[in-house]
Amino acid sequence: MEDAAQQPRRRGRPRRDLADADVRRRLIRSGLIFLTEKGYSPVGLDEILRHAGVPKGGFYHYFSSKADFGRVLIAAYHAYFAEKLDRWFLDESLTPLSRLRAFVADAEQGMARHDFRRGCLIGNLGQEMGALPEEFRDLLVSALDGWQSRTARCLRAAQAEGEVASRHDADALAAFFWIGWEGAVLRAKLERRADPLSAFADGFFAMLT
Amino acid sequence: MEDAAQQPRRRGRPRRDLADADVRRRLIRSGLIFLTEKGYSPVGLDEILRHAGVPKGGFYHYFSSKADFGRVLIAAYHAYFAEKLDRWFLDESLTPLSRLRAFVADAEQGMARHDFRRGCLIGNLGQEMGALPEEFRDLLVSALDGWQSRTARCLRAAQAEGEVASRHDADALAAFFWIGWEGAVLRAKLERRADPLSAFADGFFAMLT
Numbered sequence: 222m223e224d225a226a227q228q229p230r231r232r233g234r235p236r237r238d239l240a241d242a243d244v245r246r247r248l249i250r251s252g253l254i255f256l257t258e259k260g261y262s263p264v265g266l267d268e269i270l271r272h273a274g275v276p277k278g279g280f281y282h283y284f285s286s287k288a289d290f291g292r293v294l295i296a297a298y299h300a301y302f303a304e305k306l307d308r309w310f311l312d313e314s315l316t317p318l319s320r321l322r323a324f325v326a327d328a329e330q331g332m333a334r335h336d337f338r339r340g341c342l343i344g345n346l347g348q349e350m351g352a353l354p355e356e357f358r359d360l361l362v363s364a365l366d367g368w369q370s371r372t373a374r375c376l377r378a379a380q381a382e383g384e385v386a387s388r389h390d391a392d393a394l395a396a397f398f399w400i401g402w403e404g405a406v407l408r409a410k411l412e413r414r415a416d417p418l419s420a421f422a423d424g425f426f427a428m429l430t
Numbered sequence: 431m432e433d434a435a436q437q438p439r440r441r442g443r444p445r446r447d448l449a450d451a452d453v454r455r456r457l458i459r460s461g462l463i464f465l466t467e468k469g470y471s472p473v474g475l476d477e478i479l480r481h482a483g484v485p486k487g488g489f490y491h492y493f494s495s496k497a498d499f500g501r502v503l504i505a506a507y508h509a510y511f512a513e514k515l516d517r518w519f520l521d522e523s524l525t526p527l528s529r530l531r532a533f534v535a536d537a538e539q540g541m542a543r544h545d546f547r548r549g550c551l552i553g554n555l556g557q558e559m560g561a562l563p564e565e566f567r568d569l570l571v572s573a574l575d576g577w578q579s580r581t582a583r584c585l586r587a588a589q590a591e592g593e594v595a596s597r598h599d600a601d602a603l604a605a606f607f608w609i610g611w612e613g614a615v616l617r618a619k620l621e622r623r624a625d626p627l628s629a630f631a632d633g634f635f636a637m638l639t
Contacts, residue, residue, distance in 0.1 A: 262472035263561035338560060344613075347620040348557035351547060352472035361620055397610075397633040400626050404553075404613020411556040411570055417609050424606040428637040 245283045247273040252294045253301075257339040260349050261291055288354045291346075295357065298342040299364040306368055310375040317378035318385060318429070325422045329415050332406070340410040344403040365403075369395045376429075385429045398425055454492045456482040461503045462510075466548040469558050470500055497563045500555075504566065507551040508573040515577055519584040526587035527594060527638070534631045538624050541615070549619040553612040574612075578604045585638075594638045607634055 251273035255264045266280055266287055284290040309324040310317075332339065343364045350358055373395035379385040385394075401421050408417035460482035464473045475489055475496055493499040518533040519526075541548065552573045559567055582604035588594040594603075610630050617626035 259561040260469075260471070260558055262469070263558065340557070340560075344616065345557055348549070348554055348616050349469055349472065350620050351549075352468040358620065358622075365617070365620075393629065393633070396626075396629050400613045400617050400630045401606075401610035402613065403616060404609045404611065407553065407557050407612060407616070408574070408609050411559050411567065411574075413567075417605075420602065420605050421609045424602070424637070428633070 241283075244273075244275055244279065248275060248280070248283060248290070249293065249297050252290060253298060253342065254339070256291075256294055256345060257298075257342045258335075260345040262349055262352050266290075288356070291354070291357060292360065294342065295346065295360045295364065299360075299367065302343075302364070303367055303371065306371045310371055316384060317375050317382055318426075321372070321375055321379070322422075322426070325418070328406075329418050332409055332418065333415060337409055337413040337415070341403060341406045344406055347403070348407070365399055369399045372398055379429075389429065394429070401425065450492075453482075453484055453488065457484060457489070457492060457499070458502060458506050461499060462507060462551065463548070465500075465503055465554060466507075466551045467544075469554040471558055471561050475499075497565070500563070500566060501569065503551065504555065504569045504573065508569075508576065511552075511573070512576055512580065515580045519580055525593060526584050526591055527635075530581070530584055530588070531631075531635070534627070537615075538627050541618055541627065542624060546618055546622040546624070550612060550615045553615055556612070557616070574608055578608045581607055588638075598638065603638070610634065 248269065251269045255269055255272070267277065270277055270280060280290075284293065305327075306324065309320050309327065312320055312323070315323060343361050346353060346357060347361050347365075350361065369392075373391045376385055376389075376391040376394050380387055380389070380391060385391075405417045405421035409415060457478065460478045464478055464481070476486065479486055479489060489499075493502065514536075515533065518529050518536065521529055521532070524532060552570050555562060555566060556570050556574075559570070578601075582600045585594055585598075585600040585603050589596055589598070589600060594600075614626045614630035618624060
């Protein structure tokens with residue numbers, strides 16, 4: 222889709238591909254906003270279309286169903302977040318543990334920027350899983366596993382630098398972090414404040430030494 | 431309502447009060463099942479009425495709206511869970527830290543009994559808060575605060591017995607526990623297995639010494 226948008230326009234040919242790619246991107250962007258804020262079940266396609274400025278009936282040109290749209294949104298959020306983690310965790314200007322601290326600080330600022338209305342799309346849908354298409358389950362678990370393995374690599378690097386005690390199992394620590402962090406995001410959204418995020422992060426960093 | 435059910439039946443008078451109390455209880459019991467499994471938004475009153483064996487149209491005799499019903503369910507779940515915590519945390523046959531371990535083991539068994547389909551009603555609705563009546567927010571926060579203060583008391587007792595290091599702030603530990611535990615329940619429900627619960631509990635207990 223990105224490629225289609227970058228192709229030179231041919232004279233006399235309508236920019237249909239470009240327009241399509243743009244509309245699809247707008248739908249995904251609006252979908253991500255609504256799903257991080259409200260979750261999947263309570264959100265109607267109508268409000269997403271309205272927000273994206275796409276006429277009713279246009280939706281099925283891009284997605285075969287709400288579930289198909291949901292799958293695309295999970296993949297888009299997973300990719301967006303994995304890239305965010307890589308940006309922090311592969312930043313060699315920081316020590317490994319400072320990278321994790323920088324991610325936490327960035328996540329806090331991100332939630333504050335949206336007045337703690339938006340949480341984690343994967344956590345939201347994970348919580349709703351009892352009412353979602355069963356095929357979402359593996360996609361959600363994979364997303365968390367992907368973030369967790371990145372975090373484990375960062376923690377192993379921190380162990381190599383002596384920032385995290387070697388007695389810890391980095392994989393177990395990373396699993397612990399993501400289990401608790403999703404709880405912290407949930408609670409920050411509920412309380413509309415950063416305290417649960419910093420309370421969890423402070424406890425987590427204190428246990429690493 | 432419980433009192434009404436225990437009043438002696440007067441001759442010739444239909445057992446209206448008794449029947450009412452019973453129907454109301456059945457609606458609450460069914461509501462708790464659906465909300466712990468699916469959350470609030472995706473659940474229709476129809477399926478709750480069907481499950482409770484209450485005719486359509488009967489609902490508004492007992493509750494003024496779905497939101498009114500939701501408030502009653504939050505209060506019922508809060509009370510049920512506070513009682514469960516008191517049962518464990520006030521059990522003087524166990525050391526204070528063993529009481530917390532016993533609660534964790536009981537919660538794991540409880541989730542396993544329902545094949546990890548049911549989570550925490552407060553966690554579910556907390557996650558959905560962006561799409562719920564705003565008046566639910568304080569009720570959900572109060573429930574968590576109530577469980578947290580019980581847990582802090584138990585941890586302080588564990589400190590008095592030397593089971594938890596005195597350098598810890600029991601209130602901060604209890605907050606940390608509930609932030610992470612809600613994340614663990616979410617993840618156990620998503621993965622349909624106990625591992626996230628034991629992973630979080632193991633990490634938590636390891637940090638207390």
